Amino acid sequence: MFLLPFFSCALLFQTPSLPDLQCLDPGGTGKIHAFAKQPHGPVFVATERGLFLADLKAKTIDRLDLRDGAPRGEILSLRFVTPFRLRLQTPEGSYHLHPAWLFGRKLNKEKSTAWGGSPKILSVARGESRLSPNSSLLTDAKGKISLRLQGKAKGGASYRWRLEGHHLWRPLKQKRDSYILGPIPPGKHRVFLVAMDENLKFSHPFPLNLKRPLPRGLTKATLLPIVGGSTLLLFVLFLLPALGKGPKLRKRAFLGGVATTLIGLQVLAAIIPHAKGWPFVGFTMYTQTNSAYSLLYRPAIEASFVDGSHREVSPSDGGITVPYTTFRALIPLLNPGIQQVSHLHDPHPGKRSLGSPSRIEDFKDVLEQNVGRRVQHLRILAVRVRLTPKGPRPAGKLLLALAPPPPGKSSKEQER
Amino acid sequence: MGPTQLLQRIRHHWFPQQGSLVRLGGLRLILFALLIFDIFNYAQTIIPDAARISHGELPGPWRPVLFLELLHLGPPGLEIIRIVFGVLLAAAVLGFLGLWTRLSCWIAAFLSTYWTAIAYAYTQPHHDKVAFTIGLFALALGPSGARLSLDSLRNRERRARQGKDPLQAPKTDPFAMFPIRLLQWTLVLGYTAPGLSKWILAGPKWVNGYTLMGIMMEHNGPLASFFASQLWLCIAGSILVLFVQTTFSAVLFWPKARWFYLPGALFFHTMTWLTMDTGPYITLWLLLLAFLPLQKLPLTARLWYRKNRTPLRTLRRRTLLILLFFLFPAYVLFIFARILPLWLVLLTAFPFIFALILHLRSGRSDLIYDGGCGICRRALAFLRSMDWGERFRVFDFRSQRALHLKHPGLSLQELDADIHLVEPGGKVYKGFDAYRRMSWELPLLCPLAPFLYLPGIANFGRRVYRRVADHRSKIGCGI
Incomplete structure (x- = not known):
């Protein structure tokens, strides 16, 4: 049907x-x-x-x-x-x-002439207190934080944020005179805020250090005493009956305690899936589901060579050593027309980080050395695939980034 | 079943009186071979990262796992990594050889956990090493060096020196099964938990075919397009995956279930490799051997090879034999050779493969020695430890009174003067020639055997042997 x-x-x-x-x-x-x-x-x-x-x-x-x-x-x-x-x-x-x-x-005709320059964040405040860049803040239990933002941008400023290490710039929800950032995952994170104008230009980013507290039951202060206490109790329960009954029985009791503890910790890790407790980790991978006509995105890098040929290359061809071809691995290369924040992709300017290029130009250099051919263009693509009853179907490729960067204005033949 | 019976069953499950030490020793060899592979595998990223830190660069965001955080262990520099690498490799090699096994196991377990945690701190933790890591700790808790180890050779030698029978090596121990069971339970959790997670978090939608289709396409392995293009294949695959994962624990309690679940798990890992580009998961492939009675495998191989009832059965058994004993090890060697030097892999694997081939051969030789002689006992302790293909039946001519009935051609005087090797065809070798003949059948000594045929070596060897044999009462023989 x-x-x-x-x-x-x-x-x-x-x-x-x-x-x-x-x-x-x-x-x-x-x-x-x-x-x-x-x-x-x-x-x-x-x-x-x-x-x-x-x-x-x-x-x-x-x-x-x-x-x-x-x-x-x-x-x-x-x-x-x-x-x-x-x-x-x-x-x-x-x-x-x-x-x-x-x-x-x-586009707002009335506001579009209000400010002609680049977008700017004028102030970031929490409640009445104004924040400086790199301020440390605590979010609520759901990982959200309310901020008061003021900025200048053509057509009026709207605001976006992204987690360091994530490729997506997300919008902030406006609630009366403040904006809601988040939710962010539990733990400490660095986030960047930008103001955006009607031409989708970003301001210089405003960095913040946010911390989302873990649920009380999962904090170290709660979890460690519980796990430690339970382990101790287990050993006592195993060892008590064996006391004074010879070394063989004591050894058996001790090993019984070890086995129960290790298996128990593994079960606990499976219930609270988090890889941080390694070697006790959860196994909730691949639990996402798809339906008919679900859409998938696969990041890809396509190189065009000077001889006119082009092919998909892997991140490792250009020196990215991060395992798995994910958007995360491509973050240093993603520069989707947001020139103002490109330096933020490199945590150590002037040095090559992660054993990989910090910018798309560096990636191009390494790739040319590896393939032995001059690269004319590099295209970072999101390859879209639609799942249909007849199998997956290619559904177009979105261009995420281009190196060398495209000229600022399109030529007439590019337009209809 | 009452609580007492239940307790007894649990006790028997974890601590059976007849826990095989050879099986545990075999598992130790597998885990330590994997560890050596792993050390070099991770060294490819850990050492360059540490070098960057020593040069003042941070290789990437440091996201330590919990135990690194609790111990306040930050990103290590090159100096520390070199020391850890050296000690860990030494412990791994000693653990593989079975020398000071318990100590080697503890050091290897702790340092390998740290080694892997460093690699994970720069990337992200993975689940394929969980059972392996817990298995290393489990080995340290059991008598894993009692057999198939240099420790066992040292024990035999000690027994020989003390005038005891060097052939009497312990075969079973009530604590031998403990490390194996712990590894098995961790593996079972590693399969069952993902299955249950899929039921709980995704529900029946997980088997609608599109879910698996999407997973395959996201990871894009070489065969992903083919399988993903068939919705019915995706539905069937999802059902099979979910069934194998959620019911995998059957292997713990119903031994016959291994015939379905172990090939099922191997098939599952092969398919994830081909469709999701996950890599071979060689660790899990090999750890699954923990469910097999490794001590029985050589005998099983011999029986499968020799029993020729009907052509069809023979074909079936020999096919299984080739698959399990040759193609599987060949595949493992191929994976190992991607990280370790080929010569090292072949050199390490050669004795095991050779021992297996020797095992398949029919007919065993009789080795007759002087059990009253300390030197002979020690030599026998050594030879017995090397006889992996079980090629020799060993007889002490002093205690085996019926021996002359079996080999009437050999007089007591002759047996007293020399060690004798009698082949199934009746051909007799003695003294140096017996040792030279035996060296062909001892996997570790086989590469040296041709050198014993070089001109002059035989004369020299016979003279040395004669001198030692004739004067053994004066040099601590203990007759």
């Missing part, structure tokens, strides 16, 4: 410049209004049902789930203002959308 929408959404483009594309969204595209190709990136399609991404190689078209600040519903037209800024026209008004991370801003 679930095959029906899959077949019914197959779509033929009437536009002569695009081939026939198979729609992966069960609801189809609706009426197609316009399309635009991102420089060095994919083709975005404005439709009655929102924004779609076309994969011309795989001949598929797939709906994009846009994030905060982006328009919902019909999109009438679109054009790339810069390679990493897409202007969308909707019945409600104009928007700017980041074509990699899919967040956006509605």
Whole structure:
């Protein structure tokens, strides 16, 4: 039964410049209004049902789930203002959308002339006390913290934050005159705050050190005495009956205590899954689920060589030694048009950290040495895959970063 | 079942009177071979990281595991890492050889936990080493050096010196099963907990096929596209994974279940390697051998090889034999050779493979020695320890009165003068020639055997042997 929408959404483009594309969204595209190709990136399609991404190689078209600040519903037209800024026209008004991370801003004609310079964070405060950069703060039990922010930006400042070591800049929720940052995971974290203007430009980041307390039952102060006390009690329970009964029985009792403790700790680790207690760790990996038409993102690096060929390369080809190809491994390389914060990707400027490049240019140098060919462009991509009843289908690749960086303004031929 | 019976069963499960020391020794060899592999594997990242720290750079965010944090152990520099590497490697080699086994096990267990924790502090902890680490500690708690070790050779030699029978080595111990059981339970938890987590956290949605399809595509192994493109295969695979994981504990209580669960687990790891690019999980592959009675494997191999009832059965047994005893070790060697030098891997593996081949051969030789002679007893203690293929039946001509009936051609005077080796065909070797012949059948000495045929060596050897044999009463023989 679930095959029906899959077949019914197959779509033929009437536009002569695009081939026939198979729609992966069960609801189809609706009426197609316009399309635009991102420089060095994919083709975005404005439709009655929102924004779609076309994969011309795989001949598929797939709906994009846009994030905060982006328009919902019909999109009438679109054009790339810069390679990493897409202007969308909707019945409600104009928007700017980041074509990699899919967040956006509605353009506000009244406010757009209020400030002409780069966005700025003027002050960060908690309650009445103003915070300096690198201040240390405690979040609430849910990992959230309320901040009062003041900034200047064209069209009015909106704010985003990201965890150090994470690639996504998330929005702060506005609640009256304050903003809610979080939730962050338990433990100590460094976070960066930025102000963003309507052109999706970021301010210089404002760093904060946040700590989310563990639930009381899981703090070291509670857990260690409980575990230590239980272990001691176990040994007493095992050893007491064996006292005065000969060395063999005492040894057996002692080993019984050891076995029960080790197995007990492993069971405890399985109940409270956290790898920090290694060698007692939880086993909750691969418990996420997918359904029909779930979407997956796979990070990839594609190198274009001067001879015109291009291929996917692994992080290790360019010297990244972090195991597993995850977004986390690519953080030093992700520079999605946010030039102002690129130096923050390197905790030790001037030195190569992590046995890996701190910037995409360094990665390119190492890659050229390893493959023995000149690299013209490096593209960091989010390869999208849609899970369908007929198996996984390529659903386009979002361009996350490009090296060398693209020119500031798109040429006319890049626009429709 | 009453509480007393239950207690008795638990006691028998953990401390059976007939716990095999050979099985425990075999497990020790496996764990320490893995440890040596692991030391070099992690050294590839730990040593360069430590060098960076010594040069004032931080290799990456230091996220220590809990015990490092509690002990206030920060990122170590090159000096400390060199010392840890040296001591750990020495302990691992000594543990493999079985010299000062208990001490080696303790040092190896603690330092390997630290070694792995350093690697994890820069990346993230993984679950595949949990059973291995606990297994190392478990070895330290049991009599793991009592057999298949230099310690056991030293014990035999000590017994021979004290005038006791060097052939009487302990075979069982009530504490021999404890380390094996602890490892088995940890392994079972390692399979069962992920299965239960999937039931509890994901529920039946985990077997809808799309979940496994997504997992495969996210990790993108070489066969991921093929398997993920078949929804029914993904559904079947999910059901199988969940079933094997959640019911894996059956291997602890129902020995026959091993025939399903062990190949099932190997299949599972192979498939995750091919579809999710997880790597071979060689640690878990080898640790699963903890569920097999290792002490019976050589005999099983011999029986499978020799029993020829019907062509079909013979084919089946020999196929299993090749798979279990040759292809599996070949695969393990291939993985080891990716980290360790090939010559080292082959040199270490050679005696074990050779011993297995010797085991398959029919017919054993009779070795007749003088049990009243201290030197002979010590020599026998050594030879017995080296006889991994069980090629020799050993007889003391002084205590075996019926021996002349078996070998009527050998007089007491001859047996008193020389050690004798009688082959199944009746061919007799004595003195130096007996030792030279035996060296072909002793896995550790086999590489030296050709040198004993070099010109002049035989004459020299016979003369030395004669001199020692003729004067053994004067040099501490104890006749």
